[in-house]
Amino acid sequence: MEPQPAQSEIAALIARHLTREGPMLPILHALREAYGQIPGAAPALIAEALNLSRAEVHGVISFYHDFARAPQGRHLLQICRAEACQAMGAAEMAERLLTALGLDWHGTTPDGALTVAPVYCLGLCACGPAALYDGAPLARLNAARLAQLAGEARA
Template sequence: MGAMNESQVVVNQAIADLQREEGALLPILHEVQDRLGYVPKDSVPVIAKALSLSRAEVHGVVTFYHHFRQQPAGRRVVQVCRAEACQAVGADALVEHAKQSLGVDFHGTTEDGAVTLEAVFCLGNCACGPSIMIGDDLHGRVTPERFDALVKAARK
Protein backbone atom coordinates (compact mmCIF):
# COMPACT_ATOMS: atom_id res chain seq x y z
CA MET A 1 0.00 0.00 0.00
CA GLY A 2 1.40 3.41 -1.03
CA ALA A 3 1.75 6.57 0.97
CA MET A 4 -1.47 8.27 2.00
CA ASN A 5 -2.46 11.52 0.33
CA GLU A 6 -3.48 14.60 2.36
CA SER A 7 -7.19 13.82 2.29
CA GLN A 8 -6.63 10.26 3.53
CA VAL A 9 -4.47 11.55 6.38
CA VAL A 10 -7.12 14.13 7.35
CA VAL A 11 -9.96 11.57 7.22
CA ASN A 12 -8.03 9.01 9.25
CA GLN A 13 -7.07 11.64 11.85
CA ALA A 14 -10.68 12.85 12.15
CA ILE A 15 -11.85 9.27 12.65
CA ALA A 16 -9.16 8.57 15.24
CA ASP A 17 -9.97 11.76 17.15
CA LEU A 18 -13.76 11.61 17.03
CA GLN A 19 -15.09 8.09 16.42
CA ARG A 20 -15.73 7.39 20.10
CA GLU A 21 -18.01 10.43 20.47
CA GLU A 22 -21.75 9.91 20.63
CA GLY A 23 -23.11 10.55 17.14
CA ALA A 24 -19.59 10.76 15.70
CA LEU A 25 -20.60 10.96 12.03
CA LEU A 26 -21.42 14.67 11.91
CA PRO A 27 -18.37 15.77 13.93
CA ILE A 28 -16.14 13.68 11.64
CA LEU A 29 -17.73 15.12 8.49
CA HIS A 30 -17.39 18.67 9.85
CA GLU A 31 -13.74 18.10 10.75
CA VAL A 32 -12.97 16.72 7.28
CA GLN A 33 -14.74 19.60 5.55
CA ASP A 34 -13.13 22.19 7.84
CA ARG A 35 -9.67 20.83 7.05
CA LEU A 36 -10.09 20.01 3.34
CA GLY A 37 -12.91 22.30 2.27
CA TYR A 38 -15.02 19.32 1.16
CA VAL A 39 -15.78 15.67 1.95
CA PRO A 40 -14.02 13.53 -0.67
CA LYS A 41 -16.18 10.76 -2.14
CA ASP A 42 -13.47 8.19 -1.41
CA SER A 43 -13.73 9.02 2.31
CA VAL A 44 -17.33 7.75 2.53
CA PRO A 45 -16.49 4.03 2.69
CA VAL A 46 -13.62 4.68 5.12
CA ILE A 47 -15.86 6.64 7.51
CA ALA A 48 -18.68 4.12 7.10
CA LYS A 49 -16.44 1.19 8.01
CA ALA A 50 -14.95 2.99 11.03
CA LEU A 51 -18.41 3.79 12.41
CA SER A 52 -20.06 0.46 11.44
CA LEU A 53 -22.46 2.28 9.12
CA SER A 54 -23.37 1.54 5.53
CA ARG A 55 -21.90 3.63 2.73
CA ALA A 56 -25.46 4.66 1.89
CA GLU A 57 -25.99 6.03 5.42
CA VAL A 58 -22.85 8.18 5.26
CA HIS A 59 -23.55 9.29 1.67
CA GLY A 60 -27.11 10.16 2.68
CA VAL A 61 -25.91 12.47 5.45
CA VAL A 62 -23.32 14.13 3.19
CA THR A 63 -25.89 14.81 0.47
CA PHE A 64 -28.74 15.75 2.83
CA TYR A 65 -26.92 18.64 4.52
CA HIS A 66 -26.20 21.45 2.08
CA HIS A 67 -23.24 22.50 4.21
CA PHE A 68 -21.19 19.54 3.01
CA ARG A 69 -19.47 19.73 -0.38
CA GLN A 70 -18.35 16.73 -2.35
CA GLN A 71 -15.92 18.68 -4.54
CA PRO A 72 -13.42 21.37 -3.59
CA ALA A 73 -14.90 24.86 -3.45
CA GLY A 74 -13.64 27.81 -5.43
CA ARG A 75 -11.00 30.09 -3.99
CA ARG A 76 -13.84 32.25 -2.59
CA VAL A 77 -17.23 31.05 -1.36
CA VAL A 78 -20.14 33.44 -1.82
CA GLN A 79 -23.16 32.65 0.36
CA VAL A 80 -26.49 34.31 -0.41
CA CYS A 81 -29.05 34.41 2.38
CA ARG A 82 -32.31 32.64 1.47
CA ALA A 83 -34.17 33.26 4.75
CA GLU A 84 -37.55 34.95 4.82
CA ALA A 85 -36.34 38.37 6.02
CA CYS A 86 -33.91 38.65 3.12
CA GLN A 87 -36.48 37.29 0.66
CA ALA A 88 -38.86 40.04 1.75
CA VAL A 89 -36.37 42.71 0.65
CA GLY A 90 -35.26 41.28 -2.68
CA ALA A 91 -33.09 38.23 -2.11
CA ASP A 92 -34.89 36.20 -4.79
CA ALA A 93 -33.93 38.75 -7.47
CA LEU A 94 -30.40 38.85 -6.05
CA VAL A 95 -30.15 35.05 -6.24
CA GLU A 96 -31.20 35.05 -9.89
CA HIS A 97 -28.70 37.80 -10.65
CA ALA A 98 -25.91 35.95 -8.80
CA LYS A 99 -26.58 32.73 -10.72
CA GLN A 100 -26.64 34.55 -14.04
CA SER A 101 -23.63 36.75 -13.26
CA LEU A 102 -21.47 33.81 -12.15
CA GLY A 103 -22.90 31.33 -14.66
CA VAL A 104 -23.49 28.69 -11.98
CA ASP A 105 -26.30 27.38 -9.79
CA PHE A 106 -26.02 26.89 -6.04
CA HIS A 107 -23.15 24.53 -5.13
CA GLY A 108 -21.50 25.36 -8.46
CA THR A 109 -18.07 26.81 -9.03
CA THR A 110 -17.16 29.22 -11.80
CA GLU A 111 -15.16 27.79 -14.70
CA ASP A 112 -12.02 29.60 -13.54
CA GLY A 113 -12.31 28.00 -10.08
CA ALA A 114 -12.52 31.41 -8.42
CA VAL A 115 -16.02 31.46 -6.90
CA THR A 116 -18.44 28.90 -5.47
CA LEU A 117 -22.04 30.00 -4.97
CA GLU A 118 -23.88 28.66 -1.93
CA ALA A 119 -27.30 29.23 -0.36
CA VAL A 120 -27.44 29.87 3.36
CA PHE A 121 -30.48 30.17 5.57
CA CYS A 122 -29.85 33.23 7.73
CA LEU A 123 -26.65 35.13 8.20
CA GLY A 124 -28.04 36.94 11.26
CA ASN A 125 -28.13 40.25 9.40
CA CYS A 126 -31.90 40.35 9.00
CA ALA A 127 -32.37 44.12 9.37
CA CYS A 128 -29.91 44.78 6.54
CA GLY A 129 -30.99 42.30 3.88
CA PRO A 130 -30.50 41.05 1.35
CA SER A 131 -27.23 39.79 2.79
CA ILE A 132 -24.32 37.83 1.45
CA MET A 133 -21.12 36.50 2.94
CA ILE A 134 -17.91 36.28 0.96
CA GLY A 135 -15.45 34.17 2.90
CA ASP A 136 -15.77 35.57 6.43
CA ASP A 137 -16.97 39.03 5.33
CA LEU A 138 -20.67 39.84 5.79
CA HIS A 139 -22.33 42.38 3.47
CA GLY A 140 -25.84 43.82 3.85
CA ARG A 141 -28.25 45.66 1.56
CA VAL A 142 -26.69 43.97 -1.45
CA THR A 143 -28.05 45.04 -4.82
CA PRO A 144 -27.17 43.26 -8.06
CA GLU A 145 -24.68 46.03 -8.85
CA ARG A 146 -23.09 45.80 -5.41
CA PHE A 147 -22.96 42.01 -5.74
CA ASP A 148 -20.94 42.35 -8.95
CA ALA A 149 -18.55 44.85 -7.37
CA LEU A 150 -18.03 42.70 -4.25
CA VAL A 151 -17.41 39.55 -6.29
CA LYS A 152 -15.02 41.40 -8.61
CA ALA A 153 -13.05 42.63 -5.59
CA ALA A 154 -13.05 39.13 -4.05
CA ARG A 155 -11.61 37.58 -7.22
CA LYS A 156 -8.46 39.72 -6.93
Protein backbone atom coordinates in the same frame (compact mmCIF):
# COMPACT_ATOMS: atom_id res chain seq x y z
CA MET B 1 -7.78 17.15 -9.56
CA GLU B 2 -6.49 17.83 -6.06
CA PRO B 3 -4.24 15.09 -4.64
CA GLN B 4 -6.19 12.86 -2.28
CA PRO B 5 -5.05 12.85 1.36
CA ALA B 6 -3.48 9.66 2.67
CA GLN B 7 -5.82 7.12 4.23
CA SER B 8 -3.78 7.12 7.43
CA GLU B 9 -4.23 10.89 7.74
CA ILE B 10 -8.01 10.58 7.35
CA ALA B 11 -8.13 7.68 9.79
CA ALA B 12 -6.19 9.69 12.37
CA LEU B 13 -8.60 12.58 12.00
CA ILE B 14 -11.57 10.25 12.44
CA ALA B 15 -10.00 8.65 15.50
CA ARG B 16 -9.83 11.98 17.30
CA HIS B 17 -13.64 12.11 17.53
CA LEU B 18 -14.45 8.52 18.39
CA THR B 19 -14.90 9.09 22.11
CA ARG B 20 -17.77 11.49 21.48
CA GLU B 21 -21.40 10.48 21.62
CA GLY B 22 -22.66 10.65 18.03
CA PRO B 23 -19.30 11.36 16.36
CA MET B 24 -20.48 11.33 12.73
CA LEU B 25 -21.19 15.04 12.19
CA PRO B 26 -18.10 16.22 14.08
CA ILE B 27 -16.02 13.87 11.87
CA LEU B 28 -17.60 15.13 8.66
CA HIS B 29 -17.14 18.77 9.71
CA ALA B 30 -13.49 18.11 10.57
CA LEU B 31 -12.91 16.46 7.19
CA ARG B 32 -14.57 19.30 5.33
CA GLU B 33 -12.57 21.84 7.27
CA ALA B 34 -9.30 20.01 6.56
CA TYR B 35 -9.88 19.20 2.89
CA GLY B 36 -12.66 21.52 1.71
CA GLN B 37 -14.81 18.49 0.93
CA ILE B 38 -15.37 14.94 2.10
CA PRO B 39 -12.47 12.96 0.51
CA GLY B 40 -13.51 10.00 -1.62
CA ALA B 41 -11.71 7.55 0.65
CA ALA B 42 -13.42 8.82 3.80
CA PRO B 43 -16.82 7.05 3.74
CA ALA B 44 -15.26 3.59 3.87
CA LEU B 45 -12.96 4.63 6.70
CA ILE B 46 -15.79 6.24 8.66
CA ALA B 47 -17.95 3.15 8.14
CA GLU B 48 -15.14 0.97 9.47
CA ALA B 49 -14.54 3.19 12.51
CA LEU B 50 -18.21 3.56 13.45
CA ASN B 51 -19.25 0.00 12.59
CA LEU B 52 -21.70 1.18 9.95
CA SER B 53 -22.22 0.23 6.32
CA ARG B 54 -20.78 2.51 3.64
CA ALA B 55 -24.34 3.03 2.42
CA GLU B 56 -25.31 4.45 5.81
CA VAL B 57 -22.38 6.86 5.77
CA HIS B 58 -23.22 7.88 2.20
CA GLY B 59 -26.80 8.43 3.33
CA VAL B 60 -25.71 10.85 6.00
CA ILE B 61 -23.30 12.76 3.75
CA SER B 62 -25.85 13.13 0.97
CA PHE B 63 -28.58 14.31 3.37
CA TYR B 64 -26.85 17.51 4.47
CA HIS B 65 -26.35 20.53 2.20
CA ASP B 66 -22.99 21.25 3.87
CA PHE B 67 -21.48 17.89 2.94
CA ALA B 68 -23.22 16.94 -0.26
CA ARG B 69 -21.64 19.43 -2.66
CA ALA B 70 -18.63 18.82 -4.88
CA PRO B 71 -15.47 20.98 -4.60
CA GLN B 72 -16.12 24.67 -4.96
CA GLY B 73 -14.38 27.78 -6.16
CA ARG B 74 -11.64 29.55 -4.24
CA HIS B 75 -14.20 31.95 -2.79
CA LEU B 76 -17.71 31.14 -1.65
CA LEU B 77 -20.52 33.65 -1.70
CA GLN B 78 -23.67 32.44 0.04
CA ILE B 79 -26.60 34.73 -0.64
CA CYS B 80 -29.64 34.57 1.61
CA ARG B 81 -32.83 33.69 -0.27
CA ALA B 82 -35.19 33.60 2.72
CA GLU B 83 -38.27 35.76 3.21
CA ALA B 84 -36.84 38.66 5.22
CA CYS B 85 -34.11 39.28 2.64
CA GLN B 86 -36.65 38.86 -0.16
CA ALA B 87 -38.66 41.68 1.43
CA MET B 88 -35.62 43.88 0.78
CA GLY B 89 -35.18 42.85 -2.85
CA ALA B 90 -32.73 39.96 -2.43
CA ALA B 91 -34.26 37.89 -5.23
CA GLU B 92 -33.74 40.57 -7.91
CA MET B 93 -30.27 41.34 -6.52
CA ALA B 94 -29.17 37.70 -6.70
CA GLU B 95 -30.71 37.26 -10.14
CA ARG B 96 -28.69 40.18 -11.49
CA LEU B 97 -25.44 38.76 -10.15
CA LEU B 98 -26.11 35.27 -11.46
CA THR B 99 -27.06 36.64 -14.88
CA ALA B 100 -23.96 38.82 -15.02
CA LEU B 101 -21.75 35.86 -14.13
CA GLY B 102 -23.68 33.49 -16.40
CA LEU B 103 -24.22 31.13 -13.47
CA ASP B 104 -27.04 29.22 -11.87
CA TRP B 105 -27.24 28.69 -8.10
CA HIS B 106 -24.33 26.52 -6.85
CA GLY B 107 -22.40 27.44 -9.99
CA THR B 108 -18.70 28.29 -10.09
CA THR B 109 -17.15 30.82 -12.45
CA PRO B 110 -15.05 29.17 -15.21
CA ASP B 111 -11.84 30.57 -13.69
CA GLY B 112 -12.60 28.64 -10.50
CA ALA B 113 -12.59 31.83 -8.45
CA LEU B 114 -16.12 32.12 -7.14
CA THR B 115 -18.99 29.84 -6.24
CA VAL B 116 -22.40 31.41 -5.67
CA ALA B 117 -24.67 29.36 -3.45
CA PRO B 118 -28.02 29.98 -1.81
CA VAL B 119 -28.46 29.99 1.94
CA TYR B 120 -31.72 30.14 3.83
CA CYS B 121 -31.35 32.68 6.63
CA LEU B 122 -28.23 33.96 8.31
CA GLY B 123 -30.04 35.62 11.20
CA LEU B 124 -29.32 39.02 9.64
CA CYS B 125 -33.00 39.56 8.92
CA ALA B 126 -33.23 43.15 10.18
CA CYS B 127 -30.44 44.32 7.86
CA GLY B 128 -31.06 42.44 4.63
CA PRO B 129 -30.22 41.56 1.97
CA ALA B 130 -27.50 39.50 3.63
CA ALA B 131 -24.78 37.09 2.58
CA LEU B 132 -21.75 35.23 3.84
CA TYR B 133 -18.54 35.75 1.88
CA ASP B 134 -15.96 33.12 2.83
CA GLY B 135 -17.74 32.92 6.17
CA ALA B 136 -17.79 36.65 6.88
CA PRO B 137 -21.24 38.20 7.31
CA LEU B 138 -22.35 41.02 4.99
CA ALA B 139 -25.57 43.01 5.22
CA ARG B 140 -27.62 45.75 3.50
CA LEU B 141 -26.23 44.51 0.21
CA ASN B 142 -27.24 45.71 -3.22
CA ALA B 143 -26.50 44.64 -6.78
CA ALA B 144 -23.59 47.08 -7.16
CA ARG B 145 -21.88 45.85 -3.99
CA LEU B 146 -22.30 42.23 -5.07
CA ALA B 147 -20.83 42.98 -8.50
CA GLN B 148 -17.87 44.65 -6.80
CA LEU B 149 -17.39 41.62 -4.53
CA ALA B 150 -17.51 39.25 -7.48
CA GLY B 151 -14.94 41.41 -9.25
CA GLU B 152 -12.62 41.28 -6.24
CA ALA B 153 -13.02 37.53 -5.96
CA ARG B 154 -12.01 37.06 -9.59
CA ALA B 155 -9.17 39.61 -9.62
